[in-house]
Amino acid sequence: MSKEKIVLCEDLADIMPPEYQELVETATFGNQDRGWKDIGSSKELIEQHSLCAGCPESIAFRYILASLPAPEDTVFVGSTGCTSLVFPHVAVHNIHSLFGNQNAIASGLKRTLKARFPDVEKDVVVLAGDGATVDIGLDMTMQSWFRQEKFTTICFDNELYANTGGQESGLMQKGFVAKMAPNGKNFEKVRLPEIAREAGCAYVALLTVSKPNRVEQAIKNAIYVAREVGPTFVQLYTPCILEIGKQSMEGLDEMKESESIGGRFVQKEYITEEAQKLLDSIKEETKARKKAAKAKKPVNA
Amino acid sequence: MNKQVETSDRKIIASKHVKLGQKNQKGQTYTDVNDIFYKAKQTPSFLTGSEVIRAAIKIASVGTSVAYPITPQSEAAALIGELYSEGYLDEYFRGESEFAVMGQCAGAAFGGHRVFTTTAGPGTLRAMENFPMWAGSRLPIQVCVTCRGINSPLSIQPDTLEMHYLLETGMLVWHAETAQDLFDFILKGFIVAEQPDVHVPIATCCDGFFVTHTKDTVELPPDDICLTPYDPYRNPQPVMDMETAPIRMMRDPFVMKSNYISYATHASWQQEIKAAVERSRKHTIPLLDGLIDEHNTDREILVVSSGTAVSQSREAIRLLEQEGIKVGLVKIKTIRPFPYEEVRQATKKAKHIFVPEFNVGGWLAREIKACIPDNERVYAGPHVAGGMTMPSEVIVDEIKKHLGMETAEAVSLG
Amino acid sequence: MSNYEVKAGPEAFLPPAAATMGNVLPDPGEAHIGGKLVPEDDAYDLAARKILAAKVPTIFPGPLVLWKWTDHVAEKAKALRELAVEAPMRLIPMADYRPKYPKIIQEYEINPNHPNLTIWHNKIDVCIFIGVHCHMANLSLKIIRGGTSCYTIAMCAMAGHEDACLSFRDADLNMIQKLTAKIKKLKSEGVESQAEPFTQFVMGPSGPLTP
Numbered sequence: 019m020s021k022e023k024i025v026l027c028e029d030l031a032d033i034m035p036p037e038y039q040e041l042v043e044t045a046t047f048g049n050q051d052r053g054w055k056d057i058g059s060s061k062e063l064i065e066q067h068s069l070c071a072g073c074p075e076s077i078a079f080r081y082i083l084a085s086l087p088a089p090e091d092t093v094f095v096g097s098t099g100c101t102s103l104v105f106p107h108v109a110v111h112n113i114h115s116l117f118g119n120q121n122a123i124a125s126g127l128k129r130t131l132k133a134r135f136p137d138v139e140k141d142v143v144v145l146a147g148d149g150a151t152v153d154i155g156l157d158m159t160m161q162s163w164f165r166q167e168k169f170t171t172i173c174f175d176n177e178l179y180a181n182t183g184g185q186e187s188g189l190m191q192k193g194f195v196a197k198m199a200p201n202g203k204n205f206e207k208v209r210l211p212e213i214a215r216e217a218g219c220a221y222v223a224l225l226t227v228s229k230p231n232r233v234e235q236a237i238k239n240a241i242y243v244a245r246e247v248g249p250t251f252v253q254l255y256t257p258c259i260l261e262i263g264k265q266s267m268e269g270l271d272e273m274k275e276s277e278s279i280g281g282r283f284v285q286k287e288y289i290t291e292e293a294q295k296l297l298d299s300i301k302e303e304t305k306a307r308k309k310a311a312k313a314k315k316p317v318n319a
Numbered sequence: 320m321n322k323q324v325e326t327s328d329r330k331i332i333a334s335k336h337v338k339l340g341q342k343n344q345k346g347q348t349y350t351d352v353n354d355i356f357y358k359a360k361q362t363p364s365f366l367t368g369s370e371v372i373r374a375a376i377k378i379a380s381v382g383t384s385v386a387y388p389i390t391p392q393s394e395a396a397a398l399i400g401e402l403y404s405e406g407y408l409d410e411y412f413r414g415e416s417e418f419a420v421m422g423q424c425a426g427a428a429f430g431g432h433r434v435f436t437t438t439a440g441p442g443t444l445r446a447m448e449n450f451p452m453w454a455g456s457r458l459p460i461q462v463c464v465t466c467r468g469i470n471s472p473l474s475i476q477p478d479t480l481e482m483h484y485l486l487e488t489g490m491l492v493w494h495a496e497t498a499q500d501l502f503d504f505i506l507k508g509f510i511v512a513e514q515p516d517v518h519v520p521i522a523t524c525c526d527g528f529f530v531t532h533t534k535d536t537v538e539l540p541p542d543d544i545c546l547t548p549y550d551p552y553r554n555p556q557p558v559m560d561m562e563t564a565p566i567r568m569m570r571d572p573f574v575m576k577s578n579y580i581s582y583a584t585h586a587s588w589q590q591e592i593k594a595a596v597e598r599s600r601k602h603t604i605p606l607l608d609g610l611i612d613e614h615n616t617d618r619e620i621l622v623v624s625s626g627t628a629v630s631q632s633r634e635a636i637r638l639l640e641q642e643g644i645k646v647g648l649v650k651i652k653t654i655r656p657f658p659y660e661e662v663r664q665a666t667k668k669a670k671h672i673f674v675p676e677f678n679v680g681g682w683l684a685r686e687i688k689a690c691i692p693d694n695e696r697v698y699a700g701p702h703v704a705g706g707m708t709m710p711s712e713v714i715v716d717e718i719k720k721h722l723g724m725e726t727a728e729a730v731s732l733g
Numbered sequence: 734m735s736n737y738e739v740k741a742g743p744e745a746f747l748p749p750a751a752a753t754m755g756n757v758l759p760d761p762g763e764a765h766i767g768g769k770l771v772p773e774d775d776a777y778d779l780a781a782r783k784i785l786a787a788k789v790p791t792i793f794p795g796p797l798v799l800w801k802w803t804d805h806v807a808e809k810a811k812a813l814r815e816l817a818v819e820a821p822m823r824l825i826p827m828a829d830y831r832p833k834y835p836k837i838i839q840e841y842e843i844n845p846n847h848p849n850l851t852i853w854h855n856k857i858d859v860c861i862f863i864g865v866h867c868h869m870a871n872l873s874l875k876i877i878r879g880g881t882s883c884y885t886i887a888m889c890a891m892a893g894h895e896d897a898c899l900s901f902r903d904a905d906l907n908m909i910q911k912l913t914a915k916i917k918k919l920k921s922e923g924v925e926s927q928a929e930p931f932t933q934f935v936m937g938p939s940g941p942l943t944p
Contacts, residue, residue, distance in 0.1 A: 019561045019562050019566070019802070023562075023801070023802055024566060024800075025800070025801045026799060026800060026801060027798065027799060027800065027801045027806055027807050027809075027810030027811075028801075028807065028810070028811075029807070029810040029811045029813070029814040030794055030798065030799050030810045030813065030814065030824070030826070032935045032936055032937075033794075033824045033825070033826050033841075033933070033934065033935075033936055034799060034826055034828055034936060035826070035828050035841065035842055035936065036936060036937065036938055036939055036940050038567075038828055039936065039937065039938040040938045040939075041567075043938055065567065066833075066834050067834075068834050090561060091561055092561065093430075093559050093560065093561055095426070096569075102573060103573060105569045105572075106567075106569040106572045106573070106831035106832060107567070107831060107833075107834075108567065108569075109566050109567040110561070110566065110567075111557070111559045111560070111561050111563075111566065111568050111570075112559075112568070112569050112570070113426075113429050113559055113569070113570045114569060114570070114571060114572070114573070115422065115425055115429075115449075115452050115456065115571075116422065116448055116449065116452055119418065119419065119422035119425075119449075122414070122418075122419040122420075122422030122423045122425075122426065123422050123423070123425055123426035123429070124426060125423050125426060126383060126385065126410075126422070126423035126424060126425065126426025126427035126428075126429075126430065126434075127426035127427065127429055127430045127559065128426075129383065129409075129410045129412075129427065130382060130383055130409075130410065130426070130427040130429075130430030130431060130432040131430050131431075131560060133382060133383075133409035133410055133432070134382075134430065134431055134432070134560065135560070140560070140561070157415060157416065157419065158415065158419050158422065161414075161415040161419065165412070322757045322770050324757060332760065332761065457868055514892065515867060515891040515892055516758055516867065516891065516892035516893070518868075553891060554866070555866055555867035555868035555869075555871075555891075556866050556868050556869075557796075557866060562802070563802065564796040564797055564799065564800030564802045565796035565799075565800065565828065565829040565830070566800075567829045567831065568829065568830070568831075569831065572830065572831055572832060573832065574832050574846050581832065581846060581847075583747065583847075583876055583879070584832075584845075584846040584847070584872060584876070586747055587747075587750075587871075587872045587875050587876055588872060590747075590749065590750040590753070590875065591750060591868060591871045591872060591875070593750065593752075593753055594750035594751070594752035594753050594871070594895070594896075595752075597750075597752040597753050598752050598757075598758065598892075600757075601757050601758065
């Protein structure tokens with residue numbers, strides 16, 4: 019939808035709930051330079067959430083929504099879990115269907131939107147938890163990569179099944195004692211970034227959500243590469259503070275600790291040559307565009 | 320009922336699609352379904368059921384089809400691939416399992432395409448979680464179910480047990496007797512399922528091999544006309560394309576906040592799906608010329624059946640007639656919505672009602688028993704399963720045996 | 734087949750969907766009143782009289798008329814505002830369909846998951862649904878019929894709603910204007926609006942601008 023179409027009918031605008039009036043007035047739809055820095059100065063696309071206080075997923079949601087290059091033409095596909103309680107409150111179309119079939123849904127959706135809107139780039143983004151991505155849905159996750167489906171998969175990795183109460187998942191670290199792993203998990207954390215790389219993802223990133231600029235860059239890279247090159251994957255550590263016994267203000271520390279040297283979430287990226295070329299050219303273009311815009315501005319403005 | 324819907328019109332509300340009368344990229348003219356079936360010249364062709372599916376999809380203006388190999392639908396699914404490569408569909412690919420395929424179909428339908436797929440037996444069951452999801456999400460996807468046995472033990476042969484599993488999914492379930500039915504049901508099925516007041520998925524079922532792999536004469540309209548395209552904006556729910564208000568929209572939201580009100584929402588949602596299935600009657604009756612076909616239903620002995628069991632029954636009735644035993648026939652075309660009132664009326668005068676079925680469960684007999692008075696009149700059988708044929712003589716024999724008549728010993732069951 | 738009459742409730746803990754009771758939707762050119770099919774023109778009169786006789790008649794515009802996602806919609810919104818002023822009727826939006834946390838503010842919005850809260854809170858006795866997606870409208874209409882005494886009217890742009898007490902189909906700009914004209918005419922003939930005096934709220938980006 020073009021930004022011009024995200025407007026209210028004049029004759030009924032004054033009865034709309036405040037959040038919609040604000041959304042129309044100050045959200046950053048149609049602004050190609052939108053990013054995490056808009057948070058606080060413009061209307062965010064997430065209205066409210068019912069996650070636990072201090073849950074890193076909520077901040078991850080905010081960074082991701084602020085980083086989408088074109089939210090007015092983005093459709094999300096989610097899965098069952100904590101994230102699906104947030105999605106109804108997001109000002110971007112999104113689908114929940116079953117637990118684990120998110121990449122199958124996204125495959126059909128992306129192809130259809132491509133066929134229906136050949137002249138508009140409609141970004142499809144999957145956002146699901148680690149249970150949905152790796153355990154019950156791994157087949158469909160990987161097959162969409164094999165088929166080179168051009169959309170982005172984001173995995174909120176909290177290393178367990180959070181919404182059902184803290185059960186073992188494939189992305190849980192070895193030895194962690196959890197429900198359904200009463201003696202501690204007895205196999206290693208699944209190496210999903212490497213699986214993604216080998217399965218054909220053109221861009222893969224693993225990081226925590228402790229630093230918004232890094233999240234923004236990873237999301238933007240992933241979406242740009244998915245448009246032009248092939249499937250992309252971003253794995254974000256969003257610890258479930260509730261189930262690992264932390265306080266609501268300790269999420270950030272947990273993430274910082276896990277991304278420091280030797281940690282499980284030291285940032286890494288796998289980028290194909292073709293994807294890197296594309297990212298470099300986008301970087302150049304953006305630089306040139308910003309420079310030109312600056313030059314155009316009157317000196318005293 | 321506040322209004323009797325008549326079959327006499329043989330017409331449903333005509334399409335007002337903007338592309339009506341225009342040509343598609345293959346040079347086919349978008350044509351109202353009434354005109355395709357009741358105005359256009361029909362020409363006989365001699366085709367297998369699989370080829371008939373291809374012929375239907377060729378003029379169905381389908382956006383996406385997703386395929387997965389399973390006997391006996393693989394051939395049809397591959398033939399649709401050929402249509403894709405000739406440019407008749409926008410999208411076609413092979414999924415990785417029936418569960419995934421039905422998800423891929425859902426994605427395409429959420430995005431606004433007309434979607435068609437095929438499956439059978441174990442595939443239907445593997446896909447099962449998706450079917451109520453399709454219905455609850457109001458996605459008018461069509462799946463052609465070429466019925467076969469369900470494991471274990473493994474069977475690739477015809478058996479209609481899987482249809483029983485589809486009955487409470489919230490889908491329309493139609494049962495074709497012949498290749499001609501299959502052709503008609505596929506095209507008419509899209510139109511009925513996509514009505515904005517219906518807008519639920521449809522399973523067009525036929526008996527595997529008996530219909531898919533045998534050749535039959537089928538009357539086909541010319542292939543230079545095709546169905547009007549699906550209009551995703553004539554939809555009881557927003558299309559997920561970011562072109563539709565509201566933009567803050569989740570398909571389909573969790574309504575389960577823990578209180579009574581949310582449970583009422585969920586219950587009402589389920590009722591609405593059932594209501595949508597009911598609404599399809601109004602569109603189906605004129606298009607299919609009624610939900611049932613009746614022959615000599617004033618007789619005391621009736622056979623009520625669906626699918627190829629109807630064909631076998633026709634022959635059995637002819638054999639009985641030669642012996643002076645007069646038997647009437649009711650063919651049920653739509654299993655969901657079930658033609659309760661029609662069956663009640665048609666069986667009013669019957670003293671004995673036989674329900675031959677190609678499955679061990681006898682689900683059709685149960686449906687009939689549940690809707691007619693004095694249901695001890697219903698004899699659930701004969702039944703065959705696992706790929707067995709149902710010789711007409713077996714039906715004759717069972718009817719005579721049940722009525723206390725002498726039967727010939729010649730019927731070989733081996 | 735039963736002759737199920739769709740009346741204002743409260744009807745039941747979980748009332749049936751009227752379609753499953755055998756009620757059939759109107760054909761083009763028709764409407765239904767209580768489940769009985771009537772010529773469309775006959776329905777304007779009753780709808781107008783119901784609105785005028787109500788104490789708290791209210792329009793619930795949905796997303797399809799609130800957002801200017803096509804040009805045609807803006808005209809519809811204008812016609813709705815005119816209807817609201819002419820009657821007079823209150824306007825309470827159904828801005829979206831999400832289960833809202835922690836709850837909606839009943840004075841200013843209605844939600845399809847618990848539309849009864851808005852009806853009860855404002856003592857709405859007659860309402861019009863317009864611009865709400867059919868699936869969500871049907872949920873709402875049935876829940877309203879189940880637990881409230883509100884008389885529901887559906888101005889549906891598609892095939893209509895059996896779960897409303899009165900439903901139009903194929904409702905376009907012209908049909909909204911026709912209803913407004915009918916109200917005007919009845920008023921000129923001496924039928925007075927029984928609506929309790931009210932001031933339509935005005936909402937701003939940070940909350941209501943009127944008390």
